[in-house]
Amino acid sequence: MLKECLDQVRKKAPVVHNITNYVTVNDVANVILACGGSPIMSDEPEDVADITSICGGLNINLGTLHKTSIEGMLKAGHRSNELGHPVLLDPVGAGASRFRTETALKLIKEIKFSVIRGNVSEIKTLAYGSGSTKGVDADLTEAVNERNLQQSISFIKGFAKKKEAIVIITGAIDLVTDGEKCYVIRNGRSEMGRITGTGCQLSGITTAFLAANPKRKLEAAVAAVCMMGVAGEIAWTRMQEGDGNATYRNRIIDAIYNMTGEKLEKGAKYELY
Amino acid sequence: MLKECLDQVRKKAPVVHNITNYVTVNDVANVILACGGSPIMSDEPEDVADITSICGGLNINLGTLHKTSIEGMLKAGHRSNELGHPVLLDPVGAGASRFRTETALKLIKEIKFSVIRGNVSEIKTLAYGSGSTKGVDADLTEAVNERNLQQSISFIKGFAKKKEAIVIITGAIDLVTDGEKCYVIRNGRSEMGRITGTGCQLSGITTAFLAANPKRKLEAAVAAVCMMGVAGEIAWTRMQEGDGNATYRNRIIDAIYNMTGEKLEKGAKYELY
Amino acid sequence: MLKECLDQVRKKAPVVHNITNYVTVNDVANVILACGGSPIMSDEPEDVADITSICGGLNINLGTLHKTSIEGMLKAGHRSNELGHPVLLDPVGAGASRFRTETALKLIKEIKFSVIRGNVSEIKTLAYGSGSTKGVDADLTEAVNERNLQQSISFIKGFAKKKEAIVIITGAIDLVTDGEKCYVIRNGRSEMGRITGTGCQLSGITTAFLAANPKRKLEAAVAAVCMMGVAGEIAWTRMQEGDGNATYRNRIIDAIYNMTGEKLEKGAKYELY
Numbered sequence: 053m054l055k056e057c058l059d060q061v062r063k064k065a066p067v068v069h070n071i072t073n074y075v076t077v078n079d080v081a082n083v084i085l086a087c088g089g090s091p092i093m094s095d096e097p098e099d100v101a102d103i104t105s106i107c108g109g110l111n112i113n114l115g116t117l118h119k120t121s122i123e124g125m126l127k128a129g130h131r132s133n134e135l136g137h138p139v140l141l142d143p144v145g146a147g148a149s150r151f152r153t154e155t156a157l158k159l160i161k162e163i164k165f166s167v168i169r170g171n172v173s174e175i176k177t178l179a180y181g182s183g184s185t186k187g188v189d190a191d192l193t194e195a196v197n198e199r200n201l202q203q204s205i206s207f208i209k210g211f212a213k214k215k216e217a218i219v220i221i222t223g224a225i226d227l228v229t230d231g232e233k234c235y236v237i238r239n240g241r242s243e244m245g246r247i248t249g250t251g252c253q254l255s256g257i258t259t260a261f262l263a264a265n266p267k268r269k270l271e272a273a274v275a276a277v278c279m280m281g282v283a284g285e286i287a288w289t290r291m292q293e294g295d296g297n298a299t300y301r302n303r304i305i306d307a308i309y310n311m312t313g314e315k316l317e318k319g320a321k322y323e324l325y
Numbered sequence: 326m327l328k329e330c331l332d333q334v335r336k337k338a339p340v341v342h343n344i345t346n347y348v349t350v351n352d353v354a355n356v357i358l359a360c361g362g363s364p365i366m367s368d369e370p371e372d373v374a375d376i377t378s379i380c381g382g383l384n385i386n387l388g389t390l391h392k393t394s395i396e397g398m399l400k401a402g403h404r405s406n407e408l409g410h411p412v413l414l415d416p417v418g419a420g421a422s423r424f425r426t427e428t429a430l431k432l433i434k435e436i437k438f439s440v441i442r443g444n445v446s447e448i449k450t451l452a453y454g455s456g457s458t459k460g461v462d463a464d465l466t467e468a469v470n471e472r473n474l475q476q477s478i479s480f481i482k483g484f485a486k487k488k489e490a491i492v493i494i495t496g497a498i499d500l501v502t503d504g505e506k507c508y509v510i511r512n513g514r515s516e517m518g519r520i521t522g523t524g525c526q527l528s529g530i531t532t533a534f535l536a537a538n539p540k541r542k543l544e545a546a547v548a549a550v551c552m553m554g555v556a557g558e559i560a561w562t563r564m565q566e567g568d569g570n571a572t573y574r575n576r577i578i579d580a581i582y583n584m585t586g587e588k589l590e591k592g593a594k595y596e597l598y
Numbered sequence: 599m600l601k602e603c604l605d606q607v608r609k610k611a612p613v614v615h616n617i618t619n620y621v622t623v624n625d626v627a628n629v630i631l632a633c634g635g636s637p638i639m640s641d642e643p644e645d646v647a648d649i650t651s652i653c654g655g656l657n658i659n660l661g662t663l664h665k666t667s668i669e670g671m672l673k674a675g676h677r678s679n680e681l682g683h684p685v686l687l688d689p690v691g692a693g694a695s696r697f698r699t700e701t702a703l704k705l706i707k708e709i710k711f712s713v714i715r716g717n718v719s720e721i722k723t724l725a726y727g728s729g730s731t732k733g734v735d736a737d738l739t740e741a742v743n744e745r746n747l748q749q750s751i752s753f754i755k756g757f758a759k760k761k762e763a764i765v766i767i768t769g770a771i772d773l774v775t776d777g778e779k780c781y782v783i784r785n786g787r788s789e790m791g792r793i794t795g796t797g798c799q800l801s802g803i804t805t806a807f808l809a810a811n812p813k814r815k816l817e818a819a820v821a822a823v824c825m826m827g828v829a830g831e832i833a834w835t836r837m838q839e840g841d842g843n844a845t846y847r848n849r850i851i852d853a854i855y856n857m858t859g860e861k862l863e864k865g866a867k868y869e870l871y
Contacts (some may be wrong), residue, residue: 074347074620075627075639081348081521086570091521092418093348096391102422118642145638149648246855248627248637290567294836296855297632298848302571309519309569347620354621354794359843364794365691366621369664375695563840575844582792582842 054320055313057265057275062088066108066263069132070256071095071125073115073144076249079305080111080256086309087279089260095121100128109137109263111256112159114152115144122155129163138166138262138269142255146170147177157181160215166262167273169220169255172196172204179211196225205234205325218273220258222251226277230270234325237274239281241288246297250304254280257308274322282319283307327593328586330538330548335361339381339536342405343529344368344398346388346417349522352578353384353529359582360552362533368394373401382410382536384528385432387425388417395428402436411439411535411542415528419443420450430454433488439535440546442493442528445469445477452484469498478507478598491546493531495524499550503543507598510547512554514561519570523577527553530581547595555592556580600866601859603811603821608634612654612809615678616802617641617671619661619690622795625847626657626802632855633825635806641667646674655683655809657801658705660698661690668701675709684712684808684815688801692716693723703727706761712808713819715766715801718742718750725757742771751780751871764819766804768797772823776816780871783820785827787834792843796850800826803854820868828865829853 067090072080077093084091094103097120104110110132112125132139141163143156156178160168168178172194196204204227212219213231221227226237244250258276265272287303340363345353350366357364367376370393377383383405385398405412414436416429429451433441441451445467469477477500485492486504494500499510517523531549538545560576613636618626623639630637640649643666650656656678658671678685687709689702702724706714714724718740742750750773758765759777767773772783790796804822811818833849 073639075623077348078351078521078624082570082574085519085521092421093346093389094418094422095389096424098392099390099422099424102424103418106421116639116641117645119644145640145649148638148652149640149645151642151645151648246631248624248631286567294832294849294852294856296852297628298851298855301628302575302848303567305571306567306569309571310567350621351624351794355843355847358792358794365694366619366662367691367695368662369697371665372663372695372697375697376691379694559840575848576840578844579840579842582844583840 053271054275054278054316057261057268057272058279058311058313058316060264061260064264065090066260067092067106068109068111068256068259068263069094069104069107069128070111071100071121071128072111072113072252075115076252079249079301080252083253083305083308084256084260086305087257087260091256095124097123097127100124101131104128104131104137105135107137109259110139111142111259112140113142113144113252113255114146114156115252117152117155125159126162129159133164138259139163140167140169140255140259141165142252143168143170143174143178146174153177165217166269167218167220167258168215169222169258171251172221172223175211175219175221195223196221196227201225201236209234218270220273220277222254222277226281228274228277233270235274236323236325237277237281238321239278239319240284243288243300244284247301250280275316278320278322279308279311279316282316283311285319326544327548327551327589330534330541330545331552331584331586331589333537334533337537338363339533340365340379341382341384341529341532341536342367342377342380342401343384344373344394344401345384345386345525348388349525352522352574353525356526356578356581357529357533359578360530360533364529368397370396370400373397374404377401377404377410378408380410382532383412384415384532385413386415386417386525386528387419387429388525390425390428398432399435402432406437411532412436413440413442413528413532414438415525416441416443416447416451419447426450438490439542440491440493440531441488442495442531444524445494445496448484448492448494468496469494469500474509482507491543493546493550495527495550499554501547501550506543508547509596509598510550510554511594512551512592513557516561516573517557520574523553548589551593551595552581552584552589555589556584558592599817600821600824600862603807603814603818604825604857604859604862606810607806610810611636612806613638613652614655614657614802614805614809615640615650615653615674616657617646617667617674618657618659618798621661622798625795625851626798629799629851629854630802630806632851633803633806637802641670643669643673646670647677650674650677650683651681653683655805656685657688657805658686659688659690659798659801660692660702661798663698663701671705672708675705679710684805685709686713686715686801686805687711688798689714689716689720689724692720699723711763712815713764713766713804714761715768715804717797718767718769721757721765721767741769742767742773747782755780764816766819766823768800768823774820774823779816781820782869782871783823783827784867785824785865786830789834789846790830793847796826821862824866824868825854825857825862828862829857831865
């Protein structure tokens with residue numbers, strides 16, 4: 053299943069339109085190229101409809117959100133919806149400020165998202181309309197763990213059903229659901245949290261995977277999440293004494309560049325609930 | 326010829342004003358430093374005239390173009406023209422959206438560019454006023470190749486003559502012309518296309534080369550294009566098992582940092598038509 | 599002293615709000631993570647007050663300054679002042695343009711800064727109200743050196759006393775003063791100037807150090823400056839043939855990731871004047 057999804061990305065080379073933050077945008081571009089897609093960035097309201105029309109998917113990320121970009125997000129989202137493209141929302145910092153929370157809620161109301169991907173604080177903020185996000189990292193007290201797993205699955209399934217979207221919560225344990233099935237993924241390493249933008253990168257490649265696999269979106273999202281985690285594990289094996297988060301960042305993108313369907317299938321650790 | 330051009334960059338350390346996209350801007354800054362120049366970035370209309378006045382050249386790049394930046398591009402361009410600085414246009418995504426195409430055409434009308442550098446789709450869009458650009462990568466069906474080489478040279482010479490500028494088309498084969506002479510360059514590797522921003526980087530260093538070599542602009546542009554390609558080749562020889570596009574990106578900038586006139590002369594593969 | 603300051607950063611993991619330029623922002627985020635803090639970036643006026651409220655410190659950097667960001671800087675600065683958070687100013691390019699100089703002076707007038715950090719040209723511009731900055735790099739003729747050291751110390755102490763702030767001038771020799779004591783630091787390497795953003799990175803980690811060490815701000819600033827320099831020295835020992843500024847950039851962040859209190863104490867070269 054995962055192999056086929058990756059093969060389709062490599063074969064179709066989907067062009068992904070990204071409206072994303074200026075912190076991690078370069079890594080998002082390089083990781084989309086690494087996985088076999090082609091990135092294009094544009095947030096200017098006058099530019100986005102044309103750009104999204106020549107793409108296969110749209111990735112909207114709220115990091116470093118500007119008021120002027122919201123119009124671009126809405127225009128691109130509406131056009132992508134008309135064209136039937138997959139649209140992903142990465143609500144970076146929802147819960148951390150009223151502006152980001154309200155913008156995320158507004159976008160969800162006006163645009164049909166195929167995928168909503170965030171950490172547990174961000175997703176809970178969107179589900180409950182408020183939050184206790186500690187910056188852009190998840191509030192650790194509510195992270196998904198073995199103890200609250202069933203409860204977390206039940207929560208995320210309910211939210212996905214309500215929004216009619218695939219919802220992804222990433223953390224030490226990742227959850228991916230369409231409201232019916234829920235995949236529990238245990239790949240990745242905690243050191244990935246010491247690199248800025250691994251979440252943003254995952255949102256970029258998830259959009260590429262959905263664009264290339266329109267008939268199996270849930271499986272495509274699972275493949276993208278597993279690939280990011282497996283890449284984090286492979287990359288770690290290449291770390292040498294003295295290496296730190298800057299080198300780890302490069303090695304993860306390199307591992308995605310060199311990922312094969314076989315490595316992905318072999319490394320992926322997921323269960324279906 | 327190439328050696329002398331590089332030596333001048335190292336000797337004069339030209340300050341390059343960049344109005345460029347937020348995707349690849351960090352790499353553009355580091356590659357300008359690597360080749361011996363000094364980068365400064367500013368796109369705010371109130372800031373650009375002062376900034377460009379203390380620089381030796383101006384690099385205008387349309388990636389992630391914003392409406393508000395256009396005023397900055399025009400002000401900086403006019404001021405640079407007054408001061409006789411070389412001004413380069415990198416029309417990223419011209420042909421991919423009406424907004425980018427029209428902005429590129431407007432800039433060419435109002436500013437005197439020393440160099441226009443893009444992929445074949447972008448340059449054809451500027452020449453014919455419309456295009457079929459596939460995202461920010463060139464439409465492969467019209468790439469410069471051995472079969473259409475003479476026709477491509479004839480096209481680019483005509484466009485350069487009309488615009489009274491040096492025009493550079495980059496791809497598997499690079500063309501550099503001032504309308505009279507056309508250099509055909511066969512350096513570089515296809516894997517460079519899997520890194521975001523190698524084109525943006527080339528635009529940055531080309532501006533530095535022109536700023537440092539005002540009396541031989543065409544040769545300076547050829548030297549910059551050859552250097553990017555030779556760096557891509559040298560960098561590839563340093564790639565190890567497991568390395569991918571993130572590491573390749575770093576190695577290319579490293580190769581430019583360590584480039585010598587001798588390595589450049591030895592590695593450059595160009596012909597004059 | 600230095601060890602204790604670093605230990606506090608690692609223990610408290612301060613969240614740092616950065617309003618910074620789009621050139622070096624990714625490196626600033628990764629270096630804050632490397633030293634043990636947690637970065638968040640936001641410059642939108644509607645967003646900054648909420649964001650800074652959940653942080654422990656604020657880092658304001660004038661690189662790629664936009665008119666619209668100034669309102670965000672003022673709002674965030676006022677809120678941080680109300681909350682008693684440390685606020686740092688990095689006046690990138692003050693002296694290089696009237697817009698940047700005037701904005702820096704306006705910010706200093708309206709916001710209480712805990713730290714002002716720049717190169718000698720930028721700091722002299724702020725002290726005298728005008729300057730002769732050559733781009734974003736310091737005008738070399740006025741760099742701090744052994745010959746003008748006493749005079750430089752006297753100048754910086756006077757400026758710090760007047761502004762009631764810690765002032766840091768970085769260069770081949772770094773000066774850190776609160777107006778009473780002045781630390782003279784001789785760490786780092788000249789090759790760090792061939793990487794874009796080592797100054798921006800230092801401003802980010804200095805803010806993290808102050809946020810984690812509210813009762814010894816001067817020592818915290820000294821620890822941050824020493825750490826950047828020691829990291830530059832350690833990173834250089836890991837450079838291999840063919841490596842250049844791109845790899846050096848990664849190795850410096852890696853060295854900060856792997857820095858220990860012991861390495862920092864052992865490597866730091868500072869004197870108190």
